[in-house]
Amino acid sequence: MSAPTGCELVGHWRIIEADIWDRAYLDLCGAAMIVIGTDGRGEIAFGAMQATLDIEYGPTSIAFTWTGFDEMDEVSGEGNAELLDDGSIDIEFEYDSGDEAVFKARRGGFSTAC
Numbered sequence: 001m002s003a004p005t006g007c008e009l010v011g012h013w014r015i016i017e018a019d020i021w022d023r024a025y026l027d028l029c030g031a032a033m034i035v036i037g038t039d040g041r042g043e044i045a046f047g048a049m050q051a052t053l054d055i056e057y058g059p060t061s062i063a064f065t066w067t068g069f070d071e072m073d074e075v076s077g078e079g080n081a082e083l084l085d086d087g088s089i090d091i092e093f094e095y096d097s098g099d100e101a102v103f104k105a106r107r108g109g110f111s112t113a114c
Contacts (some may be wrong), residue, residue: 010038012033049067051069060082061080
């Protein structure tokens, strides 16, 4: 795991849209969010899904694996996020089962999901 030195993605991000889910689903149990920590860990929550992230850092991007629960079923996968020119991030999120989603997030506060 690489160190987060200089990584511009560290912090709290509000997921504002997804390519396969609407806003009502994203915020089903609270504000959809991703938190990118400085210790190689993070978290993501949207809909009924909550997961922890194991993160590798780059200056303007991260790669991660994740494990968590979706509607009380254990789930896992991998993903990455990249800083865009407008200051938002694009998150590619993949389940081990093959399902994939692309999120867009903006820096900001968050609420803990259900």
